[in-house]
Amino acid sequence: MWNQTKITELFGIKYPILLGPMGGGFSTPQLLAAVSNAGGLGSLGAYTLSPEQLLETANVIKTLTDKPYNINLWVSDVDNRLANFPADSHEKVKALFKPFFDELSIPFPDLDANIPSKFLKQVEALFEIRPAVFSFIFGIPPVEILNEARRLGIKTVGAATTLDEALALEEAKVDAIVAAGFEAGGHRPSFLRPAHDSLTGTFTLIQQLKAKIKTPVIAAGGIADGKGIAAALTLGADAVQLGTAFLITDESSATSLHKATLLSDQAKYTVLSKSLTGRMGRLIRNRISDEIKYESEVLPFPLQTHLIRPLREAAIAQGKTDMINFWSGQNGVRLKHTKAAELMQALITETGQILKS
Numbered sequence: 001m002w003n004q005t006k007i008t009e010l011f012g013i014k015y016p017i018l019l020g021p022m023g024g025g026f027s028t029p030q031l032l033a034a035v036s037n038a039g040g041l042g043s044l045g046a047y048t049l050s051p052e053q054l055l056e057t058a059n060v061i062k063t064l065t066d067k068p069y070n071i072n073l074w075v076s077d078v079d080n081r082l083a084n085f086p087a088d089s090h091e092k093v094k095a096l097f098k099p100f101f102d103e104l105s106i107p108f109p110d111l112d113a114n115i116p117s118k119f120l121k122q123v124e125a126l127f128e129i130r131p132a133v134f135s136f137i138f139g140i141p142p143v144e145i146l147n148e149a150r151r152l153g154i155k156t157v158g159a160a161t162t163l164d165e166a167l168a169l170e171e172a173k174v175d176a177i178v179a180a181g182f183e184a185g186g187h188r189p190s191f192l193r194p195a196h197d198s199l200t201g202t203f204t205l206i207q208q209l210k211a212k213i214k215t216p217v218i219a220a221g222g223i224a225d226g227k228g229i230a231a232a233l234t235l236g237a238d239a240v241q242l243g244t245a246f247l248i249t250d251e252s253s254a255t256s257l258h259k260a261t262l263l264s265d266q267a268k269y270t271v272l273s274k275s276l277t278g279r280m281g282r283l284i285r286n287r288i289s290d291e292i293k294y295e296s297e298v299l300p301f302p303l304q305t306h307l308i309r310p311l312r313e314a315a316i317a318q319g320k321t322d323m324i325n326f327w328s329g330q331n332g333v334r335l336k337h338t339k340a341a342e343l344m345q346a347l348i349t350e351t352g353q354i355l356k357s
């Protein structure tokens, strides 16, 4: 049977179809539950949540599903260089972005660079919640954390953008590895080499990983329908993970403008840019991603997000849609389902029809 794989066995789910965790609140408890209740694995992107918010959200999830689900955190959630970011570089970034603030007639924000990492405290909350799966990006958690997850019976999942990252994750004995192809929406979670040197496509990455590692592989990036799922499974993936296709559903908290843009012709043009958050991510191209060249220095993550937030809010209020960042993967070609349960059903039916056994 196509739907029985190492991953379905490992996570105790019916179909090897995972909701990609989407941090910043995009993967709501309702979206997570719709996917888990349909037999896939729902995920919560939780890296921006405080430990208290994480515990509260888990309480909501428990009222919506009793099926396995995944909580996702960022091992590195603050750039190391933030602590010593030079004042003259700060001034250069200010000069670079000032014209956008002027155009929207809003003041340049006062930025506080004192941003502590949340990761270790979030892990404590996660261990209290005990989800079936703990996935993480931007690195590998310390060995004590991986051991504790194992002791609690929580499966661990790391993300690789290159074969070397997958080998490092296998060495750390994680239970499964996401092959994060460059087609994917959201941030590029590279952790060994710079993201711009780690740009492998999903289908190549699946094959590179399957040739060299034994840990089960979850394919992510550019998969949006049953044909994509069947193709990834045929290449050896043990499961797939979809983000953008779920972003347009009613259960995601993306704004209606974001959803409409994902369904418009504009979604054909996505770019990888670090100008919106300080780390490279894929979004629908806009004026900021066009005008701030990749080589330009921007603020370290997440300080750059603090700079962009007021700009984004003013752009939305003033209808300047060409300045808003709309996260998106490359493959929005046939997105149509706006109910998560219907999308899941379509994915299951279509994949079954293609793979037939």
Ligand SMILES: Cc1cc2nc3c(=O)[nH]c(=O)nc-3n(C[C@H](O)[C@H](O)[C@H](O)COP(=O)(O)O)c2cc1C
Pocket: 019, 020, 021, 022, 023, 024, 026, 045, 046, 047, 072, 136, 137, 159, 183, 184, 185, 186, 187, 220, 221, 222, 223, 241, 242, 243, 244, 245, 247, 327, 328, 329, 330, 331
């Ligand atoms: C808005 C958005 C936010 C995301 N945030 C996270 C995140 O916090 N953690 C994570 O592991 N992956 C994150 N991702 C990646 C997804 O989980 C998934 O791997 C990816 O979207 C798959 O590619 P696709 O968009 O082509 O379907 C995000 C993706 C999007 C679109």
